Amino acid sequence: MEPHTKNRTFLILGGYGNTGFLLARLLLQETDLKLILAGRSREKAVQAAAHLNSLFKGNRVSGLKVDASDSSDLKQAFKKVDFVLVASSTAKYVKEVATEAIAAGIDYLDIQYSEKKVPVLQAMAPKIKGSGRCFITEAGFHPGLPAAMVRYSGQYFDRLERAVVSTVIDADWGLSVSDATIYEFTEEFKDYQPFVFKRGQWQKPKMGGMFDSLKVDFGAEFGRRSCVPMTLEEMRSIPEIFPQIKETGFYIAGFNWFVDWLIFPIVMVALKLWPNKAVKPVGKLMFWGMKTFSSPPYGVVTKVEASGEKVGKAKEIEVSLYHQDGYLFTAIPVIACLLQYLDGSIKKPGLWMMGHLVEPNRLMKDMERLGIRVQVKDKTSQST
Numbered sequence: 579m580e581p582h583t584k585n586r587t588f589l590i591l592g593g594y595g596n597t598g599f600l601l602a603r604l605l606l607q608e609t610d611l612k613l614i615l616a617g618r619s620r621e622k623a624v625q626a627a628a629h630l631n632s633l634f635k636g637n638r639v640s641g642l643k644v645d646a647s648d649s650s651d652l653k654q655a656f657k658k659v660d661f662v663l664v665a666s667s668t669a670k671y672v673k674e675v676a677t678e679a680i681a682a683g684i685d686y687l688d689i690q691y692s693e694k695k696v697p698v699l700q701a702m703a704p705k706i707k708g709s710g711r712c713f714i715t716e717a718g719f720h721p722g723l724p725a726a727m728v729r730y731s732g733q734y735f736d737r738l739e740r741a742v743v744s745t746v747i748d749a750d751w752g753l754s755v756s757d758a759t760i761y762e763f764t765e766e767f768k769d770y771q772p773f774v775f776k777r778g779q780w781q782k783p784k785m786g787g788m789f790d791s792l793k794v795d796f797g798a799e800f801g802r803r804s805c806v807p808m809t810l811e812e813m814r815s816i817p818e819i820f821p822q823i824k825e826t827g828f829y830i831a832g833f834n835w836f837v838d839w840l841i842f843p844i845v846m847v848a849l850k851l852w853p854n855k856a857v858k859p860v861g862k863l864m865f866w867g868m869k870t871f872s873s874p875p876y877g878v879v880t881k882v883e884a885s886g887e888k889v890g891k892a893k894e895i896e897v898s899l900y901h902q903d904g905y906l907f908t909a910i911p912v913i914a915c916l917l918q919y920l921d922g923s924i925k926k927p928g929l930w931m932m933g934h935l936v937e938p939n940r941l942m943k944d945m946e947r948l949g950i951r952v953q954v955k956d957k958t959s960q961s962t
């Protein structure tokens with residue numbers, strides 16, 4: 579199916595941010611859509627739009643000042659568009675954005691990692707469905723890819739018993755990240771409580787998962803890394819999708835030795851003692867450590883180690899995805915998901931998580947075409 583994008587306009591909240599700008603660039607490359615880049619600075623939005631118009635024909639991009647905390651701004655902006663793509667660090671305004679999207683009769687996709695965002699949207703789910711809107715949440719790489727990758731791996735088995743997803747992010751944090759993004763990221767550590775599914779049930783690891791770490795081999799460039807569990811909402815329903823599964827979860831490798839061993843303990847203690855006051859200073863400290871002590875080679879790898887049974891025999895596979903640029907590794911899965919939405923194949927009323935909604939084979943093919951390296955290894959026979 580071809581995407582129906584002519585004469586349709588998407589608004590990207592955070593459209594001149596690191597991820598938002600790449601989403602815009604890829605949408606211009608892959609579709610005929612018109613775009614509005616939005617954020618709190620009209621000047622930055624207009625400048626970024628002009629830059630994109632110089633790269634792509636048709637003058638399809640414009641810039642607009644929209645503050646996600648301001649319902650009247652959202653109302654005005656949503657009148658002009660068919661879809662809102664939320665790439666801004668505005669998880670705390672999810673209710674305002676979702677309410678105005680429903681009122682304007684437009685569909686929605688967000689990419690933020692925020693444990694508080696999902697329950698707000700889930701409480702609005704009957705309204706979203708009732709109004710016939712298609713809302714896609716938890717899109718991107720994490721959240722976004724892990725559940726899709728487990729579903730992709732599942733087709734190699736008659737009986738999937740273990741599917742553990744892990745990731746390493748060795749990014750060049752020297753890029754400028756807005757303060758709003760730093761603080762939103764830091765807020766997540768306040769109630770950080772990972773869950774892992776082991777021996778057929780969800781368990782709460784002690785000490786924030788420090789003693790449930792997993793050694794994962796991320797290949798020649800990144801080596802064997804110690805990963806700690808992290809909760810992703812999309813993983814919660816994996817045992818329902820694969821009732822025979824005994825172990826699943828999402829694990830993440832540390833940033834660098836300085837942040838992991840010196841800054842993180844300070845961050846966790848400070849956030850416990852001063853949950854509100856500490857966010858800004860420890861957020862800045864953490865990003866300073868990430869910038870200063872991270873070094874090349876840069877890149878992101880996410881992999882699933884899956885095992886189970888196929889035609890009565892034990893089977894083990896590994897699916898791994900890689901891109902050199904962490905922001906493209908975030909934007910590409912979103913575009914691959916939107917291509918399925920745009921041709922109508924996954925567009926349906928309700929609230930959906932990207933990892934559950936997408937058709938995983940096509941997702942992998944589109945991601946590969948857009949630059950993500952996809953490798954499937956049969957570990958049973960050790961052949962590729």
Ligand SMILES: NC(=O)c1ccc[n+]([C@@H]2O[C@H](COP(=O)([O-])OP(=O)(O)OC[C@H]3O[C@@H](n4cnc5c(N)ncnc54)[C@H](OP(=O)(O)O)[C@@H]3O)[C@@H](O)[C@H]2O)c1
Nearest residue numbers: 592595596597617618645646666667690718719720756759
């Ligand atoms: N799913 C994934 O795999 C994944 C991966 C990476 C990042 N993310 C998420 O993506 C979001 C953006 O990350 P990023 O690294 O691209 O951040 P970034 O480069 O700092 O960009 C954030 C953008 O949001 C805008 N923004 C902030 N507050 C706003 C408000 N109140 N109203 C409107 N716009 C606002 C910023 O512009 P102004 O400050 O000028 O308004 C900026 O354009 C974050 O929530 C992050 O958690 C998800």
